[in-house]
Amino acid sequence: MATDAPTSAAASAVAARPSILRRFVALDTALSLRIHSLCRPVPRPFLKALEISGDGRFWFPIPIALLPLSSAFGAAYSLFLGLLLGSLLDLLLVGLIKHLVRRPRPVYNKGMSLTFAVDHWSFPSGHSSRVFFIAAFLRLSSASLLRVLLLDGRVAPARRWIEDYYHGDLAELLVWIVSIWSVATSASRVLLGRHFVLDVISGAFLGVLEALLVLYFLHL
Numbered sequence: 001m002a003t004d005a006p007t008s009a010a011a012s013a014v015a016a017r018p019s020i021l022r023r024f025v026a027l028d029t030a031l032s033l034r035i036h037s038l039c040r041p042v043p044r045p046f047l048k049a050l051e052i053s054g055d056g057r058f059w060f061p062i063p064i065a066l067l068p069l070s071s072a073f074g075a076a077y078s079l080f081l082g083l084l085l086g087s088l089l090d091l092l093l094v095g096l097i098k099h100l101v102r103r104p105r106p107v108y109n110k111g112m113s114l115t116f117a118v119d120h121w122s123f124p125s126g127h128s129s130r131v132f133f134i135a136a137f138l139r140l141s142s143a144s145l146l147r148v149l150l151l152d153g154r155v156a157p158a159r160r161w162i163e164d165y166y167h168g169d170l171a172e173l174l175v176w177i178v179s180i181w182s183v184a185t186s187a188s189r190v191l192l193g194r195h196f197v198l199d200v201i202s203g204a205f206l207g208v209l210e211a212l213l214v215l216y217f218l219h220l
Contacts, residue, residue, distance in 0.1 A: 128201075
């Protein structure tokens with residue numbers, strides 16, 4: 001009988017885990033609906049513009065088109081290559097996690113075009129992972145970004161103009177703008193009813209992790 005007590009306690013603990021998870025998901029669902037309801041006065045066209053700006057169909061062509069043009073500039077080539085590889089990694093990871101977790105989107109999600117089968121699932125937010133990857137990647141590679149803005153020092157007038165008027169702060173300003181955009185775009189996912197709060201937070205953490213992985217393998 002003594003050996004049965006620990007076994008019974010362990011079984012009870014295992015049985016309690018799904019209940020705790022369900023309560024956590026219910027709390028996330030209620031909080032997301034509350035935020036969505038309170039923020040309905042926010043202009044929907046503005047939120048839709050943020051949604052479009054963070055769409056993968058908008059971001060994939062940019063590094064693909066600029067990569068061949070930047071081959072003469074080492075820093076620019078590395079930067080665009082990193083953005084392209086990170087975008088591909090994000091697409092694979094988000095698709096895999098969505099397929100495994102299969103959390104349905106909010107029932108109040110309206111007017112969303114579904115491009116892929118995994119777009120039916122909510123966790124994690126692909127928009128959030130993508131925009132946070134871009135923001136974190138630029139933040140962590142700001143030295144390379146500054147060299148790109150200075151055209152690797154190959155165009156002297158541009159370099160002198162930037163150095164004289166911005167003293168290297170142009171890269172920092174650009175990073176801050178992208179960071180604010182990434183937060184606003186991620187928040188729009190909940191306000192539009194596309195995702196739950198947990199989806200957005202998890203997507204943001206995933207995006208930062210992707211930036212770290214890309215920077216590590218590219219040695220930027």
